[in-house]
Amino acid sequence: MRFGPGPRIAVAALLRVCLVLPADGSIAAETPTPPAAAACRDCHGAGGEGNAAGGIPRLAGQSAGYLEQELVDYSSGNRTNPIMQKFAKALSERDRKTVSEYFASLATPYDVARSTANAAELSRGRELAQQGSEAKRVQACDNCHGPDGAGVPHAAPFLAGQYSGYVASALHSFLNGSRKNDPGQLMTSVVERLDDADIAAVADYFSSLASND
Ligand code: HEC
Numbered sequence: 410m411r412f413g414p415g416p417r418i419a420v421a422a423l424l425r426v427c428l429v430l431p432a433d434g435s436i437a438a439e440t441p442t443p444p445a446a447a448a449c450r451d452c453h454g455a456g457g458e459g460n461a462a463g464g465i466p467r468l469a470g471q472s473a474g475y476l477e478q479e480l481v482d483y484s485s486g487n488r489t490n491p492i493m494q495k496f497a498k499a500l501s502e503r504d505r506k507t508v509s510e511y512f513a514s515l516a517t518p519y520d521v522a523r524s525t526a527n528a529a530e531l532s533r534g535r536e537l538a539q540q541g542s543e544a545k546r547v548q549a550c551d552n553c554h555g556p557d558g559a560g561v562p563h564a565a566p567f568l569a570g571q572y573s574g575y576v577a578s579a580l581h582s583f584l585n586g587s588r589k590n591d592p593g594q595l596m597t598s599v600v601e602r603l604d605d606a607d608i609a610a611v612a613d614y615f616s617s618l619a620s621n622d
């Protein structure tokens with residue numbers, strides 16, 4: 410399990426205090442922050458931008474329906490993660506909806522300069538995303554996740570601009586049993602055909618894209 414309530418989170422919180430807070434003025438939300446979202450900001454950031462080093466996903470601009478469903482799944486144990494299960498269970502049904510709509514409404518800028526992948530890796534990632542792999546019988550990610558991984562509300566979350574480490578970890582979670590919220594085994598059947606190099610390539614490719622529309 411990659412995420413635990415260990416030093417990573419402490420480091421993420423520290424980084425936020427040292428580096429992120431001074432920049433907050435530039436990401437003022439149009440929607441007032443609902444009280445239930447206050448605790449989320451400690452990890453997911455004041456603008457819902459997440460934190461690459463902490464393995465904390467970006468929530469800003471993700472569809473409200475997807476975010477709410479994930480909170481329901483953490484709460485029921487359909488998706489396991491000790492930190493998020495605790496926070497999701499503490500929310501009322503109404504709060505889950507409110508915080509999801511809040512983070513969905515944020516148009517926080519992306520941090521585009523984070524990819525360290527080389528050109529060959531990015532090109533392999535792009536191929537999997539846009540065309541899939543006939544040899545591995547894997548269909549293109551973008552078929553479900555939308556053009557350039559921009560997301561399709563009510564169908565699949567955005568991947569564009571999501572942090573590479575988080576995307577890779579999320580892919581593994583469909584196989585290692587920590588994520589059972591995969592209706593029709595759509596993601597499981599994709600991930601079981603990818604090897605670690607494919608996963609790294611496609612995760613780096615999506616994290617190198619930044620699109621919020
Ligand atoms: C202590 C840090 C921490 C706090 C506080 C926190 N989160 Fe998270 N959140 C995480 C981590 C780490 C993950 C990734 C967990 C995983 O891999 O399943 C995550 C994942 C999520 C996801 C899944 C995103 C996706 O793309 O699937 C949602 C939704 C979410 N958090 C919402 C919230 C909300 C709403 C709150 C406040 C009520 C909150 N989080 C508070 C650390 C935190």
Ligand code: HEC
Nearest residue numbers: 548549550553564565566576579580590591595596599611
């Ligand atoms: C047949 C449709 C389909 C295809 C093809 C597909 N996905 Fe998905 N994917 C989904 C759905 C639906 C979900 C949401 C599952 C849930 O409810 O949590 C998802 C979730 C994910 C997540 C979790 C996102 C998050 O924020 O936690 C990642 C990462 C992901 N897909 C990556 C990929 C990659 C990479 C590919 C291509 C190699 C791919 N997907 C191909 C349908 C698909």
